[in-house]
Amino acid sequence: MKRILIVKVTSLGDIVQALPVVADIKRAxxxxxxxxxxxxxxxxxxxxxxxxxxxxxxxLRRFKKARRWGDLKAIWASIAELRAYRYDHIIDIHGVYKSAIIAFLARSSRRIGYQSQDLGERGAAFAYTGRFGPRPQGNAWHGMRISAGEALxxxxxxxxxxxxRLPDAATPPFAGESAPVAAFFHATSKDDKKWPLTHWVEVGRVLxxxxxxxxxxxxxxxxxxxxxxxxAQVPGATVLPSMSVTEVAQMIDACALVxxxxxxxxxxxxxxxKRTVMIFVATSPSHCGVEAPFRSTSIGDGRSVPPVSAVLEAIDYVHADSESFAVQHGAPAA
Known part of the structure; x- marks a missing residue:
């Protein structure tokens, strides 16, 4: 095994959660x-x-929106770069037309994708010479690791x-700040995933x-x-300026809590x-959530609005070790 291509085109959270596949492959x-x-x-x-x-x-996204000649030329150049090497395996862990087209254009006789019922767009099946097993039940992120392992x-x-490993910031975020910083990502891509602004204010005041x-x-x-x-309703709170993806990542890395x-x-x-609390209102925490003992946790059932008390308890959890949290909540330490 000399060279493998992973195809996962978008979006930010999905790509982040697909990255552990790289470490799995390098270990194997x-x-x-x-x-x-x-x-x-x-x-x-x-x-x-x-x-x-x-x-x-x-x-791809930019061309779809603007249909500019320069973007089309860039896409053609990327195809030439894509075909510069022959791959032992191509692993498409996205499963839509655009990822399938990339897999098809790349040079390999082994292109592995999801079974038809697991594809985001069923027509993507044209590109594959082999299929993963049925998508595992449960956490989607672990499922991607399982599928890649099955293929290889x-x-x-x-x-x-x-x-x-993030690039160094020209000016370190919050330089000279003595207080720990908590970032609130209140915005969402869909309105049904929002947590009420009044709840954000309550948590902000407590913090x-x-x-x-x-x-x-x-x-x-x-x-x-x-x-x-x-x-305006949280003492000392700051609305940050417009930032690039890299600048937001550097800001996150400088925070004590997200x-x-x-x-x-x-x-x-x-x-x-980072110490992270993820709030689920309309999507499934068991399918898309994050968990790491006493560092990251997901709350909500994906069908209703979690209360402020649940978020505050989750914040306490990610800022505690197992023994102190158990004592605080009246349970035996693990």
């Missing part, structure tokens, strides 16, 4: 080269993985390893009383307006081993 096949095909919008994130040898990027003939071992400085990133004018509403809904940057916080 020492010395193997692992390349990754991603949309240009998320390629920098893949570059942060210390295990990825080559990142193939194409402005190894067993998944141990917890997920993300192996991220402010505990000595935290609350910061609020945003990605659109509407998200900024909501961040300003929260900040609280947010089921969004990509909260998954990134977990991967960066």
């Amino acid at each position: 096949f020492p010395g193997v080269q692992v390349d990754w095909a991603a949309d240009e919008a998320f390629a920098d994130l893949v570059h942060w993985s210390t295990g990825v040898d080559r990142v193939l990027r194409a402005p 003939g190894y067993e998944v071992q141990g917890p997920p390893l993300y192996n991220l 402010s009383e505990r000595g935290f400085r609350v910061v609020l990133p945003w990605g659109s004018a509407g998200e900024r307006a909501e961040a300003e509403q929260i900040a 609280v947010g809904t089921d969004t990509g940057f909260v998954h990134l916080a977990h991967a960066l081993q």
